[in-house]
Amino acid sequence: MRHELYAEEHQIFRDTFKKFVAREITPNAKKWDEERAVPREVWLKMGEQGFLCPWLPEEYGGMGVDFGYSAIINEELIRGDGFGVGVPLHSDCATPYIYSYASEEVKQRCLQGCTTGERISAIALTEPNAGSDLAAIRTTARKDGESYVLNGQKTFITNGYVADQVVVAAKTDTSKGSRGISLFYVEDGTPGFVKARKLEKMGWHAQDTAELFFEDCRIPASYLIGKEGEGFKYMMEKLQQERLEVSIKCQANAEEAFKEALKYSKEREAFDRPIGHFQNTAFKLAEMATDIQLGRTFLDNLILKHINGENIVQEISMAKYWLGEMVNRVAYQAVQIHGGYGYMEEYRICRIYKDVRSLSIFAGTSEIMKLIISRNLGLRD
Numbered sequence: 001m002r003h004e005l006y007a008e009e010h011q012i013f014r015d016t017f018k019k020f021v022a023r024e025i026t027p028n029a030k031k032w033d034e035e036r037a038v039p040r041e042v043w044l045k046m047g048e049q050g051f052l053c054p055w056l057p058e059e060y061g062g063m064g065v066d067f068g069y070s071a072i073i074n075e076e077l078i079r080g081d082g083f084g085v086g087v088p089l090h091s092d093c094a095t096p097y098i099y100s101y102a103s104e105e106v107k108q109r110c111l112q113g114c115t116t117g118e119r120i121s122a123i124a125l126t127e128p129n130a131g132s133d134l135a136a137i138r139t140t141a142r143k144d145g146e147s148y149v150l151n152g153q154k155t156f157i158t159n160g161y162v163a164d165q166v167v168v169a170a171k172t173d174t175s176k177g178s179r180g181i182s183l184f185y186v187e188d189g190t191p192g193f194v195k196a197r198k199l200e201k202m203g204w205h206a207q208d209t210a211e212l213f214f215e216d217c218r219i220p221a222s223y224l225i226g227k228e229g230e231g232f233k234y235m236m237e238k239l240q241q242e243r244l245e246v247s248i249k250c251q252a253n254a255e256e257a258f259k260e261a262l263k264y265s266k267e268r269e270a271f272d273r274p275i276g277h278f279q280n281t282a283f284k285l286a287e288m289a290t291d292i293q294l295g296r297t298f299l300d301n302l303i304l305k306h307i308n309g310e311n312i313v314q315e316i317s318m319a320k321y322w323l324g325e326m327v328n329r330v331a332y333q334a335v336q337i338h339g340g341y342g343y344m345e346e347y348r349i350c351r352i353y354k355d356v357r358s359l360s361i362f363a364g365t366s367e368i369m370k371l372i373i374s375r376n377l378g379l380r381d
Contacts (some may be wrong), residue, residue, distance in 0.1 A: 048118030084206025160210030192217030203354030324360030
């Protein structure tokens with residue numbers, strides 16, 4: 001069992017990736033936000049350097065390393081203004097379903113491309129009338145000979161528009177609730193698989209979020225991921241890592257928002273002194289720094305536990321809830337410290353403030369996290 005989160009090889013990897021971000025991503029981030037897209041060549045360059053799905057075994061094109069490398073990639077993308085680059089969702093949320101549960105035929109078909117950037121993954125769970133309540137999904141998959149036929153609609157799908165392959169949740173038995181849900185591998189270009197439109201969002205503009213439709217979409221029966229009726233169980237098994245991935249985003253963005261506020265409070269003067277010298281501002285910064293330090297200690301401990309294979313669903317739910325709320329508090333105060341300039345797009349804190357609002361919603365809202373926590377405390381049915 002590992003007792004330290006990052007070893008020397010992790011730090012070497014961080015330095016290498018940080019240089020890549022500074023060279024390839026940060027100078028282009030504002031343009032990608034305006035264009036509402038990240039070019040495919042960025043994915044290919046990341047693939048060349050081993051920055052996509054590094055945890056995959058070498059036989060599938062990966063490096064066989066631990067989740068700590070994924071955490072580093074997630075953090076450094078945010079620190080380099082690459083929040084809209086959908087690599088963590090591809091590498092650490094969608095592709096793991098394929099590796100863990102799909103047939104060898106599907107793995108051989110796509111996993112190598114996941115590491116090179118030639119295949120981008122998305123996961124399609126949410127529907128217009130089914131968000132946190134996944135048992136309420138209406139998309140269906142009907143067995144027809146050696147095929148399944150999918151019908152339904154998905155929404156808020158990260159990487160949905162650029163995806164080459166999507167893991168889709170559908171009901172194979174509508175009478176069994178969550179026990180009737182199965183997962184399927186669907187490729188872009190399959191007849192009946194329609195990418196409807198990119199959704200217009202408050203923030204996170206470079207990251208595409210799409211509506212997807214399945215209209216008599218016929219796929220081979222071998223594209224069933226795992227077993228029929230086991231989809232909900234698979235989702236519950238993978239949500240720990242997905243919520244940890246979002247928690248990393250929360251922490252890293254809080255640190256960046258605080259950095260901007262602290263810098264501004266030392267530079268901006270009012271009444272002949274830096275605004276950070278006023279007690280109100282100083283106390284706000286002290287509160288923010290404390291929250292951030294508590295968050296970092298908690299988060300790093302959970303990442304290490306996750307790497308060690310521990311079941312930390314309760315603690316991850318706590319982290320996702322607390323860090324999601326914390327980053328929004330910190331970003332709000334950071335904008336307030338900037339005054340009118342905090343409302344201006346040219347200031348980095350404005351973009352951070354808009355982007356982080358999503359983090360207490362994605363992968364389960366704060367309210368859903370509290371529901372999970374309270375159930376595990378024996379307080380609910």
